[in-house]
């Protein structure tokens with residue numbers, strides 16, 4: 553399959569829900585205390601998000617069309633709530649830690665987006681089920697040429713109650729993921745504000 557490395561013209565894209573500042577700040581403060589195992593690489597505060605659709609590596613002409621589609625959406629409110637951290641994969645050594653964010657509204661938003669992208673010929677739905685979550689840390693590999701994740705001995709503890717309150721997604725954003733030495737950087741390309749943004 554084509555990749556960014558093989559073809560530098562490709563752009564790695566995804567559409568995400570942005571979190572309210574209060575929730576992002578709460579997750580960041582929790583992470584400073586809990587994502588401290590040396591094997592962990594916490595997600596930068598400005599990069600915390602909930603992925604709605606991962607689009608993968610796309611040609612520049614498709615990027616324009618996807619951006620137009622996102623800007624033209626009249627999206628409904630998306631109420632959600634974060635849960636205590638879990639690690640993935642479930643039955644093997646953790647490679648990432650995420651906060652599940654189960655929400656019928658977010659799942660509807662995901663399906664609505666996928667349908668529109670498919671009708672426009674811009675995306676093919678993934679076979680696996682949508683799992684709304686916010687990734688908070690990735691695990692470094694154990695080194696020595698191995699790609700296996702390092703062991704995490706100090707697992708993150710639960711979220712404080714103040715971060716587990718319901719909130720509305722702030723906006724939907726089309727991001728380009730840029731691989732950089734210090735970790736990926738996400739550049740917003742197109743956005744649409746959501747009704748009820750940030751209310752709790």
Ligand code: 2AM
Nearest residue numbers: 566601602603605606648686687729736
């Ligand atoms: P993750 O947080 O579960 O790792 C930018 O990389 C965003 O796209 C991240 O939120 C990431 O999900 C998601 N992503 C990356 N690769 C993906 C893939 N192959 N399938 C689905 N989502 C992916």
